[in-house]
Amino acid sequence: VEPSEANAGLDLEVCIDTNMIILTGSNSPNNGLSGTGAWSGNGITVGGQYMVNTVGVYTFTYSYGSGTCLTTADMDLTVHDLPVVDAGSDVSFCIDAGLQTLIGNPLGGVWSGAGVSVGGIFDPSSVVVGMHTLTYRYTDGNSCVNSDTREVTVNRLPVVDAGSDITECNQPIPVTLSGSPNGGLWSGNYVSSGGVFTPNGLGTFILTYTYTDPSTGCVNVDDITATVVEPSEANAGLDLEVCID
Numbered sequence: 001v002e003p004s005e006a007n008a009g010l011d012l013e014v015c016i017d018t019n020m021i022i023l024t025g026s027n028s029p030n031n032g033l034s035g036t037g038a039w040s041g042n043g044i045t046v047g048g049q050y051m052v053n054t055v056g057v058y059t060f061t062y063s064y065g066s067g068t069c070l071t072t073a074d075m076d077l078t079v080h081d082l083p084v085v086d087a088g089s090d091v092s093f094c095i096d097a098g099l100q101t102l103i104g105n106p107l108g109g110v111w112s113g114a115g116v117s118v119g120g121i122f123d124p125s126s127v128v129v130g131m132h133t134l135t136y137r138y139t140d141g142n143s144c145v146n147s148d149t150r151e152v153t154v155n156r157l158p159v160v161d162a163g164s165d166i167t168e169c170n171q172p173i174p175v176t177l178s179g180s181p182n183g184g185l186w187s188g189n190y191v192s193s194g195g196v197f198t199p200n201g202l203g204t205f206i207l208t209y210t211y212t213d214p215s216t217g218c219v220n221v222d223d224i225t226a227t228v229v230e231p232s233e234a235n236a237g238l239d240l241e242v243c244i245d
Helices: none
Strands: 005-007 014-017 018-021 026-028 038-039 049-051 054-063 070-082 091-094 108-113 130-139 145-155 168-171 186-189 201-211 219-229
Touching: 005 054
Parallel strands: 005 070, 014 070, 091 145, 168 219
Antiparallel strands: 005 026, 018 049, 038 054, 054 070, 108 130, 130 145, 186 201, 201 219
16 A cells, blocks of 8 residues: 655744644545554654753654655754843833833833833823833744833922912012922022022012922922012101200
């Protein structure tokens, strides 16, 4: 009789993280001979099982029949490595930093995590203050997938208090302003270095105290209203003359 032709099937391509695969073969035509096929090759176990653990190209043989009716066929298994993915360095944002575009390498991956929207846009104001783990997932041309993470810390703004509103007379008398925490900067009409306010005109003025947190670089402000009025004129009355007794 004519031997049945062993068929090892199509060549395969898998990724290194596939783990176990099971190879399957066939024979044609079915000529009524008994027997089953068998796989051979480096790393192949009973039943055509192969544990994927090394990148490379491997040839496996499928044999069917015996004696003069033995036929064989080969197939190649290509094992691809995973892509090298870099989500970038850890980073910190102030909660009011606005929308941030995350960049991963290679380009073309997908970001996920708290505060992340389509296109890898991260909104610090949409998450709670603290550390968040964001994941960058990339699929290469071999359909192999790898990912990397980065830690993003969202910092709160400092609590700033410029104090109470003030009312001063329109006289060139310096008034030293104070805000909390110490170390901020004052700005506004008639304000000079060191937070000194010297009235020089009637009206209502907004004075701003700006403070930068030295540990995070986050900035916050608070305002007071300075009202400058005309001073009341002192009146000592008429001169007097009296007797010594």
